[in-house]
Amino acid sequence: MALTLEYFYHHTQSKYQLCLLTPTANLDRLISWVHLVEDRSNCSFLRGNELIITTGMETAKPGELLPFVQQLADQHACGLVLNMGPYISSVPQEVNDWCLAHRFPLFAMPWEVHIADIMQDYCNEIISEKRTQDLRTEALEHALHMNISEKDIPVLEGFRGCFLLVSDQELSFPWYAHVRMGELFYYASVTLPSVPKEAHCGVSEPVSSPYSLPVQAKHAGRALTVSRIRSESLTHFRNIGLYNTVLAIDDPEVFAQAEKLLSPLTDPALRQTLRSWLEHDGSIQAVAQELFMHRNTVNFRIKRLRRIFALDTALQKTELLLAFYMEDVRRIMASDE
Known part of the structure; x- marks a missing residue:
């Protein structure tokens, strides 16, 4: 469970008489702790x-209040609760306008509500969730190393229905469990993140049982590789097609054979045309549209390609397409070395 500002607000709005003054603010922010701050120098x-x-x-x-709010935002505070009373009788318009413009969460709470109560309530739940997260993290790490113990099973049961995501950058979204292994970040979550353009993320199918986690991690890892090949931010395992077959191959000799198969293809234009033709199952029209060329040009190139390769059977075409995909994988693997 992600302890976000939205979670606390909706669960304790009535209890602590909280009033959200900036309804368009981003409440999907994780809360790490609650602080009482009365001096800007403490920010x-x-x-x-x-x-x-x-x-x-x-x-x-x-x-003082507007610079205080701005400094909190600069320090990445997730929100501010104004305890309305003898010191703050009303919210200055400039403060409200700034928070609205920057989608900074601003709340009002009556003086009658005890600050100690809300702080204790929130902090206790944060501590409890942290303990739970530690258990989930440990169990997920064991599962990824295929070292699931009996005590992990009850914890891992909670992963049912989650997607397993693997990213080459740390992501900010409400995840269920999170582990970093080497340069990769593993997440279990029922929701999918908004991935930055410069990042790549692979997504597995939903987890069906605790023991399927290692397999789902492998699938998510393959989807991550394909996301890098295709320059996509997020790629689902179910959409990687023949790349799943290629990524299951760990024999260097097979990759060498694929390279040899494509070696007669020295003309970049012919190489591009052949790949597009294979991916579009021989559709001249689809190739012409993808490569922005006339159908006659495509037909001419295919005739030239038929002098180089046997393109008559489905098996021959599949071998060539697999060779292209193996070339993609080899290029990505080489960039990691």
Whole structure:
């Protein structure tokens, strides 16, 4: 369970009489802790993702509240709760406008609500969730190393229905469990992230049992490789096609044979045309559209290719397409060395 600002707000809105002053704010932010801050000089000690509460004793003095809010945002605080009372009787319009413009979560809470109560409630749940997360992380790590113990099973049962994701960059989204192994980040989640353009992520099919996790991790890893080949941010395992076959091959001799098969193809234009023709199952029209050329040009190139390769049977075509895919995989693997 991801302890986000949205989670706490919807579960405790009535209990603590919280009022969201910025309805368009991004509440999908993880909360790491809750702090009472009354002095701007203490903002530099924040580590990020903290929910801040202030009574305004010092922070609401004339000209102080807006710079305080801006500094909290710079320190990546996940939101601010204003304890309305003797120090803050109303929210300055400039503060409200800035928070709305920057989608910064701003809440109001009545003076009658005890700050100690909300802090204890939130922090206890954060600590409890951290312990649970540690158990999930340990169990997921054991599963990825194919070393599942009996005590891991009850924890891993909670992974049913989750996707397993593998990314080459750390992602920020509500995950169920998270492990870093080497340069890769593994996530179990029921939701899919918004992946930055510069990152690559592979997604498995939903986990059906704890013992399927190692297989799903392998599948997600293959999808990650294909996402890099295709320059996609996110690729599902179910969509990788023949790459699944290629990525299951670990014999260097097979890759050498594939390279030899394509070796007569020295003309880049012919190479591009053949690959497109194979991927489009021999459709001249589809090749012409993809490569932005006239059908006659495609037909001419295919005639030239038939003088180099046997292109009459499905087996011959599949061998050539596999060779192209193996070339892709070899290129990616070489870039990792």
